[in-house]
Amino acid sequence: MELANIEKLIEKYFEATATVQEEQELQVYFSQKNVAPHLEQYQPMFQYFTDLKAEKSTRNVPLKPRKNYLKWISVAAVFVLTTSLFVNEWEKQRLAEEAFQDFRMTMSLVSESFNTGASHINYLTQLEETTNKIFRTENN
Incomplete structure (x- = not known):
């Protein structure tokens, strides 16, 4: 990739105007070994984002069954509205x-x-x- 293009993409990234495709190009660039010396400071950040995507939770989260409070609240609301x-x-x-x-x-x-x-x-x-x-x- 061209260094000037990468610098423009970095600038767009920090201005929050980069597209998803441009962000992916940055990730690909910073996952390489050969990064321009003045851009090496951004390499750990993009490496962290790559590692974060690969991370999966193994914790079991028990889901409690949802109570039907909403049904009774809606019935009560209809009753109050009709009565009023x-x-x-x-x-x-x-x-x-x-x-x-x-x-x-x-x-x-x-x-x-x-x-x-x-x-x-x-x-x-x-x-x-x-x-x-x-x-x-x-x-x-």
């Missing part, structure tokens, strides 16, 4: 019925007041008719 929606709708219905009853009572009071005012208008109409009769008979 039901309570919310029930509360809306109750408030709507209260508002309707308040509206009905208010309209009843308005109707009574209107009817009372309308009965006084009848007296005013009779008074006006009588007054008109009196003034017509005097003017004639």
Whole structure:
């Protein structure tokens, strides 16, 4: 490999812009015996990475069976959500019925007041008719 190319790849590697293929080229270069003297300082690092890839664990890791907490949590969440929606709708219905009853009572009071005012208008109409009769008979 060309030394200038290796130096560019090292630069790209430390800038974290090297591709996987370029990293593999560096590993191949540094696994050789003939490495440029000014690049020998990087050889142990790449050798460590090569050794690390070959390393395998022999420790037995027991896997515990997973409990079905998630299933019960989801069931509880659905129950809570459904209950809250039901309570919310029930509360809306109750408030709507209260508002309707308040509206009905208010309209009843308005109707009574209107009817009372309308009965006084009848007296005013009779008074006006009588007054008109009196003034017509005097003017004639």
